[in-house]
Amino acid sequence: MAVVKNEAADVVPAEPAPPTDEHAAAPAASAVNGAPGRANRRDQAGRFAYRWGLLVVWALVIVVFGVLKPDTFLTQSNFSTIFGSQAVLVILAVALLIPLTTGEYDLSVAGSLGMGLILTQWLQAEHGWSLGTAIAAALLSGVIVGAVNAFFIIKIGVESLIMTLGMGTLLTGIGFALTETTIVSPSTGLSDAVRNHFLGIPLAFYYGLALTVAAWYVYARTPLGRYLYFVGSGRDVARLSGIKVDALRAGGLIVAGLISAFAGVVLAGVLGSSSPSVSGGFLLPAFAAVFLGATAVTPGRFNPWGTFIAVYFLITGITGLELLGLVGWIEQVFYGAALIIAVALSRLAAGRAAVST
Amino acid sequence: MQAMGFKKVLSAVFALAAMAAFAAGCGSSDDSSSGTAASTGASSSSKMPGASAPISEAQKANADLEKPVTKLTPNGPAFDAKKATNGKTVGWVTVTSAIPFTTIMFQGVNPAAKSLGLKLDICDGKGQPDEWARCFSRFIGQKVDLIVSQSIDPKILKASIAAANKADIPVVTTSSNFPGAPLWPGTAAEDPQPFKEVGKAIGDYIVQDSKGKANALLITSNEVYTSPGQVQATAAEFKKYCPKTCKWKIADVPIGQWQDKIPTVVQAEITKNPDLDYVSPVYDGAVPFAISAVHAKNAQDKVKVVSFNALPDIMKYMKNKDVLVADVGVWVEQHGYAAIDAVARVLAGEKDTAALKDSKLAMRMFSVNNVDSLDFNNPASWYGSANLADFYGKQWMLK
Numbered sequence: 001m002a003v004v005k006n007e008a009a010d011v012v013p014a015e016p017a018p019p020t021d022e023h024a025a026a027p028a029a030s031a032v033n034g035a036p037g038r039a040n041r042r043d044q045a046g047r048f049a050y051r052w053g054l055l056v057v058w059a060l061v062i063v064v065f066g067v068l069k070p071d072t073f074l075t076q077s078n079f080s081t082i083f084g085s086q087a088v089l090v091i092l093a094v095a096l097l098i099p100l101t102t103g104e105y106d107l108s109v110a111g112s113l114g115m116g117l118i119l120t121q122w123l124q125a126e127h128g129w130s131l132g133t134a135i136a137a138a139l140l141s142g143v144i145v146g147a148v149n150a151f152f153i154i155k156i157g158v159e160s161l162i163m164t165l166g167m168g169t170l171l172t173g174i175g176f177a178l179t180e181t182t183i184v185s186p187s188t189g190l191s192d193a194v195r196n197h198f199l200g201i202p203l204a205f206y207y208g209l210a211l212t213v214a215a216w217y218v219y220a221r222t223p224l225g226r227y228l229y230f231v232g233s234g235r236d237v238a239r240l241s242g243i244k245v246d247a248l249r250a251g252g253l254i255v256a257g258l259i260s261a262f263a264g265v266v267l268a269g270v271l272g273s274s275s276p277s278v279s280g281g282f283l284l285p286a287f288a289a290v291f292l293g294a295t296a297v298t299p300g301r302f303n304p305w306g307t308f309i310a311v312y313f314l315i316t317g318i319t320g321l322e323l324l325g326l327v328g329w330i331e332q333v334f335y336g337a338a339l340i341i342a343v344a345l346s347r348l349a350a351g352r353a354a355v356s357t
Numbered sequence: 358m359q360a361m362g363f364k365k366v367l368s369a370v371f372a373l374a375a376m377a378a379f380a381a382g383c384g385s386s387d388d389s390s391s392g393t394a395a396s397t398g399a400s401s402s403s404k405m406p407g408a409s410a411p412i413s414e415a416q417k418a419n420a421d422l423e424k425p426v427t428k429l430t431p432n433g434p435a436f437d438a439k440k441a442t443n444g445k446t447v448g449w450v451t452v453t454s455a456i457p458f459t460t461i462m463f464q465g466v467n468p469a470a471k472s473l474g475l476k477l478d479i480c481d482g483k484g485q486p487d488e489w490a491r492c493f494s495r496f497i498g499q500k501v502d503l504i505v506s507q508s509i510d511p512k513i514l515k516a517s518i519a520a521a522n523k524a525d526i527p528v529v530t531t532s533s534n535f536p537g538a539p540l541w542p543g544t545a546a547e548d549p550q551p552f553k554e555v556g557k558a559i560g561d562y563i564v565q566d567s568k569g570k571a572n573a574l575l576i577t578s579n580e581v582y583t584s585p586g587q588v589q590a591t592a593a594e595f596k597k598y599c600p601k602t603c604k605w606k607i608a609d610v611p612i613g614q615w616q617d618k619i620p621t622v623v624q625a626e627i628t629k630n631p632d633l634d635y636v637s638p639v640y641d642g643a644v645p646f647a648i649s650a651v652h653a654k655n656a657q658d659k660v661k662v663v664s665f666n667a668l669p670d671i672m673k674y675m676k677n678k679d680v681l682v683a684d685v686g687v688w689v690e691q692h693g694y695a696a697i698d699a700v701a702r703v704l705a706g707e708k709d710t711a712a713l714k715d716s717k718l719a720m721r722m723f724s725v726n727n728v729d730s731l732d733f734n735n736p737a738s739w740y741g742s743a744n745l746a747d748f749y750g751k752q753w754m755l756k
Contacts, residue, residue: 077498085491176611180580182512191516202494270490272516277580277613281485319495327481328454 054296054306054342058313065320072323076200084195084202086315088113088267091208092282093289093307094215095259099252100290100302101219103232104160106253108149109260109286111171112142114279116264118175120190121183121274131189135265142261145171146254153253154246168283175276182275185268194269204266208308211259215304228252229301288339289314295343314338409569410597416565422558422722425741426688429719429748432695433702433712438753441705443474445503448496448526452508453484456642457668458689459507464737465693465745472746472755473701486513493517497524503545503700508532510582511541518543527703531696535586536715546699546713550687551720555665556587558685558722560594562663563635566682569599573635574626576619576643579609584639587665591637604632615643623650627660634660641666641684648680667723669736675728683724688740691718694749701753719743 049056066074092109099106116138123134149167152158185191194204219225230238231248239245263282268274292314293306317338318331447470451459470477478501480492489509496504497520504521511518511530518541521528527545534541536549563571573595577588588607595603606626610618619638627633627650636647641664651660657680664671667686674681695716702712721740723731731739750756 072499075498077500078495081491081494081498085487085494088487180609180611181582182510182580184512184515188516188519191519195516195520267487270516271486271513272519273513275486275510275513275580277611278486278513280613281483282487322480322495325479327479331481331483 049345050299051297053345054292054309054313057342058309058316061313061317061320065316065323069320069323073320078319078323080197080201082312082315082319083205086311087194087202087204087208088263088270089282089285089289090308090311091211091263091266092260092286093293093311094208094211094304095256095263096286096290097215097293097302097304097307098228098259099160099249099256101228101232102249102252103235104153104164104249104253106149106160106164106256107283108145108164108167108171109256109263110279110281110283111168111175112145112257112260113264113267113282114175114276115141115145115171116261117268117271117274117278118178118183118264118276120265120268121185122178125183125186126179131187135190138265138268139258139261142257142259142264143254144257145261146257147250149257150250150253154250172276172280175279179274179276182273184273188272190265190269191272192269194266204270207266212304212308219304224248232302285314288335292339292342295345310342313342409600412565412569412598415561415594415598418561419558419565419722422561422685422720423724423727424721426719426721426743427741429691429743429745430717431752432698432715432717433707433710433752435752435754436702436705438698438701438705439473439755442701444476445474445704446476446478446499446501447700448492448499448501448504449477449479450489450492450496450504450506450509451479451482452489454479454481455483457670458666461668461689461736462507462693462696465690465695466697467693468746469694469697469749472750473697473753475697475700482509489514490517493521497521497526500524501526503527503529503704505529505531505696505700506533506544507696511544512582515543529696529699529703531692531699533582535583536717537711538714540709540714545703545708548692548696548699548716549714550583550692550718552583552587553590554720555685555687556590557594558720559637559663559665559683560591560598562683562685562722562724563591563637564594564598564603566661567603567634569602571595571599571603571605571635572630572632573603573605573637574623574630574633575605575607576622576636576638576647577607577609578612578615578639578643580611581639588639606630610643612640612642615646619643619646620650620653623647624654627651627654627656635663636660637663639665641668641671641681644671644674644681644684648674651680667721667739669733672723672728672731672736673733675723675725676731676733678725683722685720685722686739688719688721690737691740691745692716694745698749698752 072078092113096106096109119138119141120134123129123137124131145167149164152163153160194202196203198206219228227243227248230241230243231245235245289307289310290302292310294300294302296306296309297303298306314335317334321331321334453459466477478496480495482489482492493504493514504526506514506528508531511533518528522543528543529546529548530541530544531548532550534547534549535553536551540547563573575588575591578584592605592607595605608622610622623636636651638644638647644662644664647662651657651662660680661682662680663683664681665685667684671681672684675684695718698716699713707713719740723739
């Protein structure tokens with residue numbers, strides 16, 4: 001059986017291992033040129049930039065646009081829109097995070113989202129299912145997709161990139177087979193559960209936040225989280241250490257399928273409808289968010305809070321540009337440039353941190 | 358070892374087969390929209406009672422449509438628009454700002470809005486329903502006076518439109534329905550394109566160009582609400598003028614799959630059907646893929662392409678005498694003016710009037726007969742001498 005290459009772990013920058021406790025680590029001692037105080041401060045600044053640079057840049061973006069457009073940018077309704085509108089992407093990015101952590105690419109997450117979206121509306125509208133059972137079926141579809149992915153990747157040995165690329169395409173095709181056209185939700189229950197506000201922010205935001213908190217807890221506070229990182233860092237070493245590598249890889253893919261389908265359910269509530277052509281646009285932003293998120297909080301590792309910050313940093317910038325009347329190509333330039341610069345700065349900061357240790 | 362490996366492969370094959378069977382079993386029961394399956398409209402025996410209509414009627418209709426537009430048709434009574442619109446803010450959600458159609462439409466929207474003192478806040482929908490929803494949320498939060506949903510299927514934004522209604526913000530839709538059709542639930546006006554008239558125009562062109570002996574492949578994109586109606590209007594012209602001598606087939610290719618599927622569909626049809634002589638994609642964004650397929654089969658001297666939108670970049674194929682022989686256009690700058698007209702009527706308090714459901718947009722058939730008369734440096738001049746600013750100025754009582 002071919003060994004699946006640990007592609008995702010190779011892509012994550014091989015930086016000096018950051019502290020697993022995301023609370024600040026003790027600054028390293030330094031005696032460069034007999035100026036330990038200055039070197040210490042540089043070192044601390046470098047580590048701070050290394051871990052929290054993205055958060056600082058996000059805050060700067062808010063300040064800049066707040067100064068330029070105080071009447072429209074610095075409003076409760078604007079932040080409500082920013083936070084509420086990206087919930088689906090946050091959920092999908094968290095879904096993607098898990099298999100990436102174990103070294104698997106999962107390009108089928110958008111397809112699972114689409115299937116969850118379509119099944120939620122199609123089963124209600126076309127087959128009279130209740131909302132609850134339609135949602136259950138949608139979530140089950142995600143589990144099945146993840147299980148099929150796991151079977152082919154782990155048991156058969158197909159490369160995860162290829163398998164999930166094929167699965168994503170298959171799911172899109174199935175979506176068109178089920179329904180080519182838009183299906184309008186026959187009930188408002190799901191939209192109410194997603195779009196109603198709490199503390200001025202749509203409930204969808206809180207679902208994404210809760211998932212992020214849950215993912216953080218698993219990664220930072222449980223052995224399972226540490227095992228996921230071990231598997232992603234070195235499958236053979238993890239196996240020799242007694243970790244059930246294949247079970248963790250399979251579990252990661254199945255949970256990714258489930259959470260992706262949940263993202264589809266939430267999207268069904270956001271839109272109040274479904275269409276087979278909706279899901280494709282989520283795949284690259286989800287990857288962008290996860291990889292950009294790997295530059296923050298625990299740099300060098302995919303992590304939930306970094307992903308969360310990345311999603312909202314990007315949408316904050318895009319919203320600010322829109323309010324300035326800069327739509328179209330400039331948003332794409334911002335999006336791409338933000339990714340490149342953020343990752344580059346993080347690598348530079350990582351390099352300085354490595355030198356100082 | 359080998360047996361175990363074979364067992365794994367076999368179980369993989371069974372798993373794939375089971376998934377395919379599941380998909381087939383759960384497929385849509387609506388035969389009129391079955392993925393990429395083709396439905397044949399050809400009939401060797403006439404199903405229409407009585408004789409077919411004379412082809413000279415199609416020739417006249419096409420000839421009239423090829424002439425420049427000299428006169429525009431009001432869609433409703435003149436009214437003092439600026440009284441209702443001056444200083445108001447319109448949130449405009451584009452389906453995507455990255456397509457020429459939107460750019461050209463704004464060549465009408467911008468001057469029209471300026472003349473009425475309207476402020477436009479534009480949100481690029483980027484072709485993504487979640488972005489469209491986000492744009493709606495932003496505008497609702499900003500309490501704009503009205504939201505325009507441009508070229509977006511309102512069904513997919515049911516929840517956003519409901520939210521706008523709850524905030525007492527009227528919603529105007531464009532290019533999402535047929536003229537005169539009932540308004541979408543929760544919307545206040547529609548600025549439609551005359552999709553069925555477009556389909557009829559394409560049918561008339563093909564009928565008269567082929568002298569009633571067309572063998573055509575009509576490509577629809579059924580996920581777009583108006584697409585089936587437009588293509589059926591084309592087929593209706595074949596049934597009317599040449600039910601016995603024309604043959605046609607309808608293939609459904611979703612817009613998102615044009616790049617991959619249209620070449621395959623067109624090349625397969627040319628192979629299976631050596632008499633094929635017309636390919637008509639529902640929108641001319643698909644024309645490049647169709648033309649490349651025709652060239653790939655070396656059928657450029659036999660197969661002609663006819664389509665809709667008459668976008669300047671696509672029309673260059675016609676100018677270069679490259680397979681595209683006809684492209685019917687709806688005056689997109691006028692579409693922009695008409696959208697602002699709908700906005701103004703809603704802000705002026707009109708409700709459920711005929712003017713709120715039909716913009717009476719002008720059309721013109723561009724073909725190899727008149728393409729040489731077009732100024733490709735000034736596409737705004739293609740439709741004729743009618744002046745949009747003057748016409749709408751009178752409608753809005755600005756002059």
